Amino acid sequence: MLLDHINQPEDLKRLSTAELEQLAEEIRQFLVEKLSASGGHLSSNLGIVELTIALHTLYDSPRDKFIFDVGHQAYVHKILTGRKDRFDTLRKYKGMCGFIKRAESDHDVWEAGHSSTSLSAAMGMAMARDLKGEDFRVFAVIGDGAMTGGMALEAMNHIGHEKKNLTVILNDNEMSIAPNVGAIHNYLSKIRSDKHYRKAKEEVESLLKKIPAIGGTLAKTAEKVKDSLKYLLVSGVWFEELGFNYIGPVDGHNLPLLLETLKQSEKVEGPVLIHVITTKGKGYSPAEMDSHKWHGASPYKIESGQFLKAVGNPMYTEVFGNTLIEFAEKDERVVAVTPAMPGGSGLMNFAARFPERMIDVGIAEQHAATLCAGMAAEGMKPVFAVYSTFLQRAYDQVVHDICRPKLNVMFAIDRAGFVGPDGETHQGVYDISFLRSLPNMVLMMPKDENELRRMMRTGIDYNEGPIAVRYARINGLGVPMDENPQPIPIGTWETLTEGETMAVLAVGPMNQVALEAADMLRKEGINLRVINARFIKPMDEAMLLQLAKEHMPIITMEEGSEQGGFGSAVLEFYAKQGIEGMRVRTMGVPDYFVEHGSIKEQRQEVGLTAEHLITQVHTLLPRKRQRSAGLNA
Numbered sequence: 106m107l108l109d110h111i112n113q114p115e116d117l118k119r120l121s122t123a124e125l126e127q128l129a130e131e132i133r134q135f136l137v138e139k140l141s142a143s144g145g146h147l148s149s150n151l152g153i154v155e156l157t158i159a160l161h162t163l164y165d166s167p168r169d170k171f172i173f174d175v176g177h178q179a180y181v182h183k184i185l186t187g188r189k190d191r192f193d194t195l196r197k198y199k200g201m202c203g204f205i206k207r208a209e210s211d212h213d214v215w216e217a218g219h220s221s222t223s224l225s226a227a228m229g230m231a232m233a234r235d236l237k238g239e240d241f242r243v244f245a246v247i248g249d250g251a252m253t254g255g256m257a258l259e260a261m262n263h264i265g266h267e268k269k270n271l272t273v274i275l276n277d278n279e280m281s282i283a284p285n286v287g288a289i290h291n292y293l294s295k296i297r298s299d300k301h302y303r304k305a306k307e308e309v310e311s312l313l314k315k316i317p318a319i320g321g322t323l324a325k326t327a328e329k330v331k332d333s334l335k336y337l338l339v340s341g342v343w344f345e346e347l348g349f350n351y352i353g354p355v356d357g358h359n360l361p362l363l364l365e366t367l368k369q370s371e372k373v374e375g376p377v378l379i380h381v382i383t384t385k386g387k388g389y390s391p392a393e394m395d396s397h398k399w400h401g402a403s404p405y406k407i408e409s410g411q412f413l414k415a416v417g418n419p420m421y422t423e424v425f426g427n428t429l430i431e432f433a434e435k436d437e438r439v440v441a442v443t444p445a446m447p448g449g450s451g452l453m454n455f456a457a458r459f460p461e462r463m464i465d466v467g468i469a470e471q472h473a474a475t476l477c478a479g480m481a482a483e484g485m486k487p488v489f490a491v492y493s494t495f496l497q498r499a500y501d502q503v504v505h506d507i508c509r510p511k512l513n514v515m516f517a518i519d520r521a522g523f524v525g526p527d528g529e530t531h532q533g534v535y536d537i538s539f540l541r542s543l544p545n546m547v548l549m550m551p552k553d554e555n556e557l558r559r560m561m562r563t564g565i566d567y568n569e570g571p572i573a574v575r576y577a578r579i580n581g582l583g584v585p586m587d588e589n590p591q592p593i594p595i596g597t598w599e600t601l602t603e604g605e606t607m608a609v610l611a612v613g614p615m616n617q618v619a620l621e622a623a624d625m626l627r628k629e630g631i632n633l634r635v636i637n638a639r640f641i642k643p644m645d646e647a648m649l650l651q652l653a654k655e656h657m658p659i660i661t662m663e664e665g666s667e668q669g670g671f672g673s674a675v676l677e678f679y680a681k682q683g684i685e686g687m688r689v690r691t692m693g694v695p696d697y698f699v700e701h702g703s704i705k706e707q708r709q710e711v712g713l714t715a716e717h718l719i720t721q722v723h724t725l726l727p728r729k730r731q732r733s734a735g736l737n738a
């Protein structure tokens with residue numbers, strides 16, 4: 106196999122074009138095999154094999170910079186830069202990251218995970234290069250989905266103005282995670298059908314050439330017609346108008362053509378945009394036929410294309426999606442808004458049932474948030490379905506357009522807490538900190554899937570301003586579901602176990618962890634009072650005052666950043682009340698970015714397990730109690 110002898114990009118340079126094409130097929134086979142065991146972003150990577158080979162063949166990474174937008178489609182780049190032997194550890198704890206990562210390789214000159222940052226980074230590197238008088242090439246590889254992200258358009262605006270030498274390679278496979286949406290997508294579709302344009306262009310040009318080359322108005326008219334038609338026919342006119350030299354569309358699986366196009370592009374001064382047409386999932390038919398399903402593939406059987414997913418209780422996501430349909434049936438105000446994640450957010454059935462009330466805005470979280478604000482201002486009940494980590498992209502809109510004017514937007518924040526294999530760029534651990542500090546915000550997290558339904562009822566009925574329910578990327582507990590979920594009084598907590606030794610204020614899935622610890626401690630005569638702190642904001646102040654009255658030691662537990670999180674809120678409360686001497690410990694995510702692995706491994710790493718809670722309880726016991734319990738007090 107040629108791939109056995111490819112350990113660094115320079116190994117490509119001695120291969121013939123035919124060998125490079127053979128290598129492309131070997132890499133596809135490698136990806137399908139490796140990811141059948143590990144899972145991962147299969148379809149995106151199958152679509153970018155030839156393009157990545159062409160870049161590494163012609164240019165000298167890391168001197169020449171390759172910046173992959175989102176970075177989920179950089180597996181081929183990793184294979185070609187000495188990491189093919191690490192694929193058995195892909196997205197596993199302490200293994201290879203599923204995105205580009207500077208600490209992992211000198212060839213990873215940029216990090217990502219969130220979309221639409223590559224053009225800004227590329228421009229930054231190009232400007233630094235020119236200021237330092239250095240000479241290297243900069244390539245940003247951005248997908249058609251990522252191109253719908255606001256940041257990408259901000260960067261295009263700047264790049265086209267500054268006219269720096271850099272190359273944007275638009276990898277257009279017509280897909281975001283789901284089918285791509287929006288006017289940019291429609292424009293690209295028009296170009297993609299370019300064969301009609303190209304044929305017309307050739308015909309028009311040959312026709313015009315037949316007009317006798319005579320002086321005077323006829324020739325000039327002919328030229329004007331040609332120019333105007335060329336203007337109309339030149340497929341990348343929008344990019345040209347923005348100051349880019351547009352080249353394309355080019356077949357992204359034709360390696361000789363890609364090599365030639367890249368070489369030709371070197372002769373062009375200023376920013377170049379090469380529009381490459383690819384097929385997401387190329388070379389593996391299940392992924393080609395449904396690249397949405399195979400975007401984030403879980404382990405699968407290669408022959409059948411069947412996922413090996415363990416069947417468990419429904420994911421919170423599924424409960425959210427089904428419950429929203431129930432509510433929308435009876436309430437026409439309800440609309441769902443998603444920034445390009447209809448599948449991941451559990452909204453596919455909602456979209457089928459209410460196509461006109463399911464709004465996919467593309468990768469545009471900022472726009473999505475203020476769109477919701479606009480709809481709420483007109484009396485609708487927009488439900489902004491967004492992953493915790495991607496909500497970070499719309500923070501000012503949440504503050505400025507929703508909280509300040511107290512508009513009735515409901516946030517359905519999925520992937521709240523650890524997310525597992527996607528790792529540090531995707532952990533949903535900051536929304537508690539950044540939302541609880543906002544005036545007028547209500548923030549809830551359910552202990553199980555039935556309480557999620559009740560919180561959704563609470564959110565839909567709430568008309569005093571913004572309200573958010575956050576839930577994790579985990580299965581529910583399999584609890585019975587209320588047929589007709591009742592709203593929960595805002596700001597009320599729930600005591601799950603009576604206990605007089607110590608209170609644990611647990612957020613969301615941490616309630617399960619606390620109950621497990623309570624069971625174990627009961628055998629030691631230690632009775633925990635486990636309290637479901639289901640409203641992070643506003644907190645149940647009556648209950649907090651009661652705990653103070655009982656001089657009850659308190660441990661708070663949240664799968665969220667300790668810095669400014671729920672535990673901080675409890676500490677602040679007692680400080681503000683001037684209540685001295687409270688013994689409070691907080692348990693949460695420490696002040697560093699937690700890398701990829703399983704959710705279980707991530708909780709173990711940061712100490713969010715029953716065992717860690719038991720240790721905390723022991724250290725918080727009064728000394729004499731510790732001694733009597735035989736603890737080394």
Ligand SMILES: Cc1ncc(C[n+]2csc(CCOP(=O)(O)OP(=O)(O)O)c2C)c(N)n1
Nearest residue numbers: 149218219220248249250251280281282445
């Ligand atoms: C800010 C942000 N929002 C949403 C996502 C989730 N996401 C990851 S990849 C992707 C689609 C990217 O489509 P495209 O750029 O066309 O890449 P392709 O997978 O088609 O190669 C989305 C929406 C993200 N990573 N970042």
Ligand SMILES: CC(=O)[C@@H](O)[C@H](O)COP(=O)(O)O
Nearest residue numbers: 175177218401449520527578
């Ligand atoms: C690359 C990216 O951002 C998305 O594909 C993300 O990985 C989806 O996450 P889920 O698998 O949790 O839907």
Ligand SMILES: [Mg+2]
Nearest residue numbers: 248249250280
């Ligand atoms: Mg795409």
